[in-house]
Amino acid sequence: MTITDLDLTPGSSADGAAVHPLSSLSSTEFERIRDLVTAWPDFTATTRFAYVGLEEPHKAEVLAWQAGDGALPDRRARVMLLDMATGRSTDSLLSITTGEQLSTLELDGSHGQLPVLIEEFEAVGEIASADAGWVAALAARGLTVDEVVCVPLSAGFYDFEEEKGRRILRVLAFRQDYPEDHPWAHPVDGLSAYVDASARIVTRLIDAAPLAIPATSGNFDDPALQGEPLSTLKPIVITQPEGPSFTVDGEFVSWANWNFQVGFDVREGLVLRQLSFDDKGVARPVIYRASINEMLVPYGDPSPVRFWQNYFDTGEYLFGRFTNSLELGCDCVGEIHYFDATMADELGNPTVIQNGICMHEEDFGTLWKHSDMFTGSNETRRSRRLVISFFTTVGNYDYGFYWYLYLDGTIECEAKLTGILFTSSYPGLDENGADYPYASEVAPGLGGPYHQHLFSARLDMTVDGIANAVEEVDAVRVPIGPGNEHGNAFTKRITRIASEKESGRLADASVGRAWHVINTSATNAMGRPTGYVLLPQQSPVLLADPSSSIAKRAEFATKALFVTQYDPAEKYAAGDFVHQNPGGDGITAYIAGDRPLDGEDVVLWHTFGPTHFPRPEDWPVMPTDYAKFTLKPYGFFDRNPALNVPASAGSGSHAGAGASDAAGGHCAHEGAGAAHAGHGGHGAGVSLSGPELLEGGHAGHAPHGA
Known part of the structure; x- marks a missing residue:
């Protein structure tokens, strides 16, 4: 295909159909980008495509177009090129629709280099x-x-x-x-x-x-x-006889009350866009864009050959290009819908990873339940969640990223970590009989160096719109005294984060710290701001010394939360060019202007992940470890939004049940009796939705250890 074969008007595809401004780049678009770029006069036989991705329009342009108040934005791509012979590196923007080269920046390396090819x-x-x-x-x-x-x-x-x-x-x-x-x-x-x-x-x-x-x-x-295979496990069968509850139109998904778009980027992997919740017929926005924008793996062994081991798997390696091709029955179980992952290879040619993204429903136990001692009401509703996930293999480690949407409006992101430890020789005891302080002995003479996995989630929030603010909420013990004579009182302290420089916050389990994203102009039935609360998992942030090179390069990882005003140029927590970056970019630069955050269009940068002191049980392949965060509605709804989950028939028998109750609703029993000590005679439907089995094919390996 040549450039002249394509007649694209702004915002349209090769066949003339309108393309959504946020749709992932297609194979046809990657081909057009390749043909445009390879025709540039400075493109040589040794030039390689280090990155090709969608340059998303400004949020205001997209929202105006969706509201009917603006034109369909132009389709643009960002292209990073590396000449393998000379090291010349460029970062360019081009219009896919007009073919125009809009800008080109040549990198001198002082603020980092292009990703590793x-x-x-x-x-x-x-x-x-x-x-x-x-x-x-x-x-x-x-x-x-x-x-x-x-x-x-x-x-x-x-x-x-x-x-x-x-x-x-x-x-x-x-x-x-x-x-x-x-x-x-x-x-x-x-x-x-x-x-x-x-x-x-x-x-x-x-x-x-x-x-x-x-x-x-x-x-x-x-x-x-x-060893001898475990022979006592019986099959688990997961079926949905009437098919899944979601509907899919290209990248657009509707499920229960949720609507959103599934996207893919070679740097970030899975991207979710424009998540909204249908509340009595009104589509209420929650998140404009959600992704894992960076992943830092810092090691704690200061030995002469290991002190430099700090990997940015997203910014340095583009971990999306190592996305696995997922396999039914191994990586995904149940009634599955797959999305392919399309990207450009280093010659600019489109590459498609079949089944790169998996989506399915899972039973999730009890949604809500009560057996009332006064009225005899005995009601149970079953929960379920929609799972959107992908796996990437970066050298020795395998990472799964799972986004969960729940019937009650909850959103979760969970990272699953498995694969093989990056190993060292274990020095053994020193002359004083002390163990080596920076690694575990996981097998005879084999060390597992201490390290962290610090994921950065970029959450571009739109809680009921773009006029948002962030409040830090801590539990507070009230001293005994007047008004609290018996010392039982406790309350909460609310701190509004006023500007970017004060937004760097640490999680604190001792006070149950959480961060509320509220709308400053919308209120609920009680007259209070509508909002969502970010519930962090309590775990250490970056443990390297604050004056270290890695701390300067990854300021985002020194705190559990930063908040910035939305800027379309601020995409990555460690900056655009992470490889050999001396520091000062990313979050460090983003908060330097100290922009106000009260009633603004805000972006949350949340750091989460485990600190890993390896065990013998992690060798020779690591059982899956987990890290997550949760976003829950807090005053977003006027009442429990899952009251309308429909009824399902209870099944009192476990024998021969085979599969789960497909409806996922509730079990209701009239006249169950009044006061009782336990829960007798209610029929909760049997639902078996086993964990994902972690095996199957993958698209490739980056030869590094994370």
Whole structure:
């Protein structure tokens, strides 16, 4: 297809049909972008596409168009290009519809570099193997280059003189005994190479004291290591005889009272747009855009070959490109709807990951219930949730991101972490008999360095509109005294976050801290602001020293919450160009103007995730760990919004039930009796919705350890 084959008017597709301004780029659009860009005079045979994504219109333009007060916005793309031969890096905007090159910025590296290319990852092993120092260091350990695999990793920023202006990757080695052997079991510790990927040279070799290479097996897929299969598990069958309750039109989804759009971006992966809740026929907006915009994995081992291990899996690696192709019965169970994930490869060609995003319903137990001692009323409603998810494999770790929508208006985001630990050799006890303080011994001689997984959720809020504010709410103990003579009183303290510089907040379980996003002009039946509350999971933020390089590069991770005024240019918590960024971008720059936040169009940047002190049980493959946050309506509705969940027939029998009660409604029993000590004789429908099984195919691996 050539450019002249396409006759696109603004906001239209190749066939002339209108395209929603927020729709994900299609294969046809990626082809047009490729053909436009490769025709630019400065495009060379060694130029690669580092990133291609939709440049979303300003929110005001989209809302005006939807309200009938504005024109359909132009379709635009952002294109980042890297010349592999020279290192020249550019960031451009173009109009897909007119073909115009709207702007181009050439990067000088002072504020970071473009994301790492797969082609650069793949070249690192060859570059290291050609270096005499690397070969000699391996030989001193009794190894050849053919016996090790090189793991290329992002470099961070440490102001090393020889790295200025260069695209640097750092390399660690693992022994692989045969092609099916998982090398993570055999780290070649005490050795690291720093590689200039463009010049294809080793700029520095770190050869510290060699450590013994662990001999343990990491072959979790070997039946001999797995042991005798567990034979007592019976099948769980999940069916919806009448089909799912949601409807899908392209990327647009309706389910129960929820309406939203599913999108995909190669940097962020799954994106949810314009979530609204139908309240008695009125579509009330809650979130304009929700995504995991950054993911930082900082390691805590200060050894000479590991002090720099800090990965930004979103900004440095574009973790969306490693999205798994999900498989029914393994990754997703039940009545599934899949969305494909479409992106551009490094030559600009469209690539489609089949079944990249999974959507299905799950039974979720009791929605609400009461057996009343006075009236004899005995009512139960069953809950269910809509699950929208994707999995990405970034080197050794596998990450699933699950967005849950509930019947009562609750929204949750849950990260699931599995895969293989990034390992080290375990030094053992020191001369004083003390354990190594920065890693766990997970197998004989094998270390699991301490690390964190810090996800940044960007939540562009529209709670009943764009006039929002954020309040921090703490539980407060009231001292005993006048008015509280018996000392039983407690209340809450509400602090309005007035401006961006004061928005950096920490979670605090001791006071049950939560953050309320309220509308400053809309009220509920009680005359109070409508709102949603962000309930954080209590976990540490970045543990590195505040003066460290990583703390400067990732200020977003030093707090559980930042709040900014909406700006379409402020997309990523660590900034646009994260690779080798010295710091000062992202949240640091966004809050510098200290814009007011009261009654404004606000964006929440929420950091969440686990601090991982690995266990032996995490080896050789890690059972899934979880981290999440919750958004619940708080005064958004006048009463319980799930009162109208329809009835379902109770099933008193478990034997032969097979599948779940498809209706997911309630069980009601008249005349159940008055006062009682327990809950007798009510028939709750049997619903079996087992956890997702974590296996199946994937689109590819970035050769790094997160």
